[in-house]
Amino acid sequence: MAFKKSLVVAATMAVAAFGAALEGFQDCASTEPSAELLAAAEEMAAQEATVDKINTRADGDVDVIVPTYLHVIASSESKGYLSTEDVIATIDGMNSDFKGLGFQFDVQNATHTINSTWAANQDPMVMKRQLRKGDYKTLNMYFVPTFPTTGGCPFPLNVTADSIEFWRDGCTLLSSTHNKNHITTHEVGHWLGLLHTFEGNCDKNNDYVADTPAMQMNYHTCNKTIDTCPDMPGNDPVNNFMSYGDCIREFTPGQVTRMKSMYQKFRA
Numbered sequence: 001m002a003f004k005k006s007l008v009v010a011a012t013m014a015v016a017a018f019g020a021a022l023e024g025f026q027d028c029a030s031t032e033p034s035a036e037l038l039a040a041a042e043e044m045a046a047q048e049a050t051v052d053k054i055n056t057r058a059d060g061d062v063d064v065i066v067p068t069y070l071h072v073i074a075s076s077e078s079k080g081y082l083s084t085e086d087v088i089a090t091i092d093g094m095n096s097d098f099k100g101l102g103f104q105f106d107v108q109n110a111t112h113t114i115n116s117t118w119a120a121n122q123d124p125m126v127m128k129r130q131l132r133k134g135d136y137k138t139l140n141m142y143f144v145p146t147f148p149t150t151g152g153c154p155f156p157l158n159v160t161a162d163s164i165e166f167w168r169d170g171c172t173l174l175s176s177t178h179n180k181n182h183i184t185t186h187e188v189g190h191w192l193g194l195l196h197t198f199e200g201n202c203d204k205n206n207d208y209v210a211d212t213p214a215m216q217m218n219y220h221t222c223n224k225t226i227d228t229c230p231d232m233p234g235n236d237p238v239n240n241f242m243s244y245g246d247c248i249r250e251f252t253p254g255q256v257t258r259m260k261s262m263y264q265k266f267r268a
Contacts, residue, residue, distance in 0.1 A: 027149050027244075028149055028150060028151055028152050028183075028186065028187060028190070028244075029147070029148060029149040029151065029152025029172070030152045030153055030154065030155065030187065030190040031152070031154050031155060033155050033195060033199075034155065034157060036157060036158065037155045037156070037157065037193065038208075040193075040262070040265060040266075041193070041195070041207075041208035041258070042205070042208055044208070044258060044261050044262075045208045045209070045210065048210065048254065048257060048258075049210065061102060063102055063103060063104045064102060064103050064104075064260075064263060064268075065104055065105075065106050066103060066104070066105045066106065066137065066138070066139050067106055067108050067134055067137070067138045067139070068091060068105040068106060068107050068108060068138070068139045068140075068141065069107075069108055069109055069110075069111075069132075069133040069134060069138065069139070069140050069141070070084075070087045070088075070091070070107060070109070070110040070111070070141050070143070071110075071111055071113065071131045071140065071141065071142045071143065072084075072087060072110065072111065072112045072113070072143045072175075073113050073115060073118045073119050073127070073142060073143065073144045073145070074112070074113075074114055074119050074145060074175070075114065075115075075116040075119040075120070075145065076114060076116075077114065079119075079145065080119055080144070080145025080146070080175050080176075081112070081175075082143055082175050082178060084110045084112075086178060086179070087110055087141075087143060087178065088107060088110065089179060090173075090178045090179055090184050091105050091107055091141075091184075093179065093182070093184070093185075094182075094184045094185050094188060097182060097185040097241065097249075098185070101251060101256050101259075102256060102259070102260055103192070103259065103263075105139060105188075108133070108134075109133070111131070113131065115127070118144065119144060119145050119146060120146050121144060121146045121147055121148070124142075124172070125164075125167060125168065127142070128140070128142070128167050128168065128170060129167050132167060132169075132170060136156075136159055136166060136169065136266075136267055137263075137267040137268055139170070139171070139188070139191065140169070140170035140171070141170065141171045141172075141173060141184075142170060142171070142172045142173070143173050143174075143175045143178055144172060144173070144174065144175060145174075145175045145176070146174075147172060147173075147174040149174070150173070150174050150177045150180075150183050151171060151172055151173040151174055151177070151183055151184070151186075151187045152171070152172055152187060152190075153170070153171035153172075153187040153188060153190040153191040154168055154169055154170075154190075154191070155190055155191075155193060156169075156191070156192070156193050156262055156263075156265075156266035156267055157266060158266060169191075171184075171187050171188060171191055173187065181246060181248070182241060182248050182249065185241050185248075186241050186242060186248065189241055189242050189251070189255075189259070192259040192262055192263055193258060193259060193261075193262025193263070193266065194207070194209075194242050194255055194258060194259060194262075195207040195208065195209075195242070196217075196242050196243070196244075197212050197213075197215055197236075197237050197240050197242045197243045198214075198215045198216060198217045198243065200214075201214070201215075201216050201217070201229070202214050202215075202216065202228070202229035202231070202232060204232075206232075207242070208258075209252065209254040209255050209258055210254050211252045211253060211254040211255075212237050212240060212242070212252050212254065212255065213229070213232065213233060213234025213235060213236065213237055214229040214232040214234075215228050215229055215236040215237060215243070216228035216229065216236075217244070221236075221238055221245055221247075222238055222239075222245065222246060222247035223238065224238060224239070226238065237252075240252065240255075241255075242255065
């Protein structure tokens, strides 16, 4: 906590960029959801269907404080390099998105590594084995200058210590998009077990969350009246953090409940 407080002034100045950027998503690089995750999502959906009302936050609930380690990778101090203030601002922006929803991300440390191989997105597992900190409920974020998409996070699984799934865990973000359009929030939504809102397109299961309308994959639209699954309830959730586009800004109550359930099942 002291680490973060020492940077609060600089981070406050930088965080304004988080919400101001206008560039949208490329595809994110999150892995395909496993059969284990989909089974858990289906089970949770059935349980949630028996509850009269999903509450985003019950009286007396406290935030889950997620220990967070930030790793900046670059080929030099001038190429692809992000300052500590830059990456702290990214987490501050994400914490703003999650405010009141049961999660906050507490930066324990931010490190910088000059390594041209890792900066070129080569040997990522070697990188993670050397840099990763904490246990499975700890979020590690790797900022790299070369990555095929804007970012990606593996979905949670039941893992064992020192398994390849344990070491693979953690989010990789393209350095140039670190403060753009809530990309970090979207990716960490996957880390907490959420699927894309367009998962399965117009399939009846969609993302297994009852209050997110089904949609086809849609890029860069802010049109709230668009309905790409007209035979299913609701217009496309173009403002949802788990969609793609320039207007994402919200989770649904059902998604908040799902993230809490997934965290408790797989990470707590």
